[in-house]
Amino acid sequence: MTPKENYNLVECVPNVSEGRNPATIQKLTAAISQVPEVSLLHVDSNQDANRTVFTFVGSIADVIRAALELVKTAGDLIDMRSQSGEHVRNGAVDVCPLIPIRNITTAECVAAARELGRRIGLLGIPVYLYGDAATHESRFSLASLRKGQYEALRQKLSQPKWTPDFGPAHWNEIVARTGSVQVGVRPFLVAFNVNLDTSDVSIAKHIARQIRTSGFRGVPGEFSHLKADGWWMEHYRCVQVTMNFTDIRLTPVHVVLNRIRQLATALGTTATSSELIGLIPEQTLLEAAAASASEPPATHATDALLQQGAAVLGLTAVEPFHLDERVLERKLSFT
Numbered sequence: 001m002t003p004k005e006n007y008n009l010v011e012c013v014p015n016v017s018e019g020r021n022p023a024t025i026q027k028l029t030a031a032i033s034q035v036p037e038v039s040l041l042h043v044d045s046n047q048d049a050n051r052t053v054f055t056f057v058g059s060i061a062d063v064i065r066a067a068l069e070l071v072k073t074a075g076d077l078i079d080m081r082s083q084s085g086e087h088v089r090n091g092a093v094d095v096c097p098l099i100p101i102r103n104i105t106t107a108e109c110v111a112a113a114r115e116l117g118r119r120i121g122l123l124g125i126p127v128y129l130y131g132d133a134a135t136h137e138s139r140f141s142l143a144s145l146r147k148g149q150y151e152a153l154r155q156k157l158s159q160p161k162w163t164p165d166f167g168p169a170h171w172n173e174i175v176a177r178t179g180s181v182q183v184g185v186r187p188f189l190v191a192f193n194v195n196l197d198t199s200d201v202s203i204a205k206h207i208a209r210q211i212r213t214s215g216f217r218g219v220p221g222e223f224s225h226l227k228a229d230g231w232w233m234e235h236y237r238c239v240q241v242t243m244n245f246t247d248i249r250l251t252p253v254h255v256v257l258n259r260i261r262q263l264a265t266a267l268g269t270t271a272t273s274s275e276l277i278g279l280i281p282e283q284t285l286l287e288a289a290a291a292s293a294s295e296p297p298a299t300h301a302t303d304a305l306l307q308q309g310a311a312v313l314g315l316t317a318v319e320p321f322h323l324d325e326r327v328l329e330r331k332l333s334f335t
């Protein structure tokens with residue numbers, strides 16, 4: 001028998017445009033779980049964003065099977081004509097990225113993403129490839145694909161430059177219901193939100209414009225490899241600076257959080273707590289713990305150090321932080 005550590009391991013993190021209906025979310029979860037060879041690591045639903053983020057891992061072939069089952073189920077259960085939420089979205093399964101984890105290359109994941117896209121297209125759903133799987137430079141950025149969101153899709157499909165990579169290039173009943181699926185390949189991403197003690201969304205948006213890579217109106221932001229925006233979260237009764245860290249090696253989470261705290265203070269408010277979407281690597285928590293003690297990051301991830309890092313990042317301010325449920329390496333140890 002081949003040792004487990006020799007298997008190729010791919011992470012898939014589909015974001016689905018449903019975060020409010022528990023019955024629907026359960027059926028979506030079951031669609032993934034019906035492929036027994038994949039391990040479902042985490043399910044994160046947000047009512048205000050009306051979005052659920054699934055994280056699962058497996059061999060490339062099994063991940064494709066599970067992702068396809070999820071797309072089929074979401075297409076049956078979610079009607080984009082009546083869907084709304086704070087988060088931008090283009091389709092019922094809005095994004096479906098593949099992330100190489102172990103014994104697999106980016107190029108192999110790109111080939112797998114294109115095969116997954118081809119199979120989704122056969123279901124009658126438009127597919128756009130992004131990130132390392134993009135077939136056009138203009139489609140590398142997910143933000144460019146999402147411009148106008150689902151509501152602009154009908155018009156975009158009529159334009160040659162927006163012909164999907166797979167699936168129909170015209171509006172019909174199926175497309176009206178499902179929207180498009182964005183399939184990509186990318187590095188591991190940390191989704192991290194910061195709660196501010198204010199109800200003024202403009203403050204969060206101002207901070208987001210200042211820190212994010214794209215900046216605002218042609219003026220670059222302070223950090224590379226960072227996407228950010230501001231929105232109101234009814235569930236928390238506050239506004240959030242919502243962020244995606246696309247390369248945590250170059251843009252550490254704790255450094256950005258400290259800057260947000262500075263900017264919030266200057267604008268008359270405070271950063272009260274943080275929210276993690278999905279999983280976080282040990283190294284990110286160790287770096288945060290080390291920064292708080294002005295020491296080099298530890299090489300051994302003890303529970304105490306990881307909890308210290310979680311506290312520094314504001315992840316323990318509202319509820320306990322469970323290492324076995326939220327740390328990537330802990331979850332992977334069970335696969």
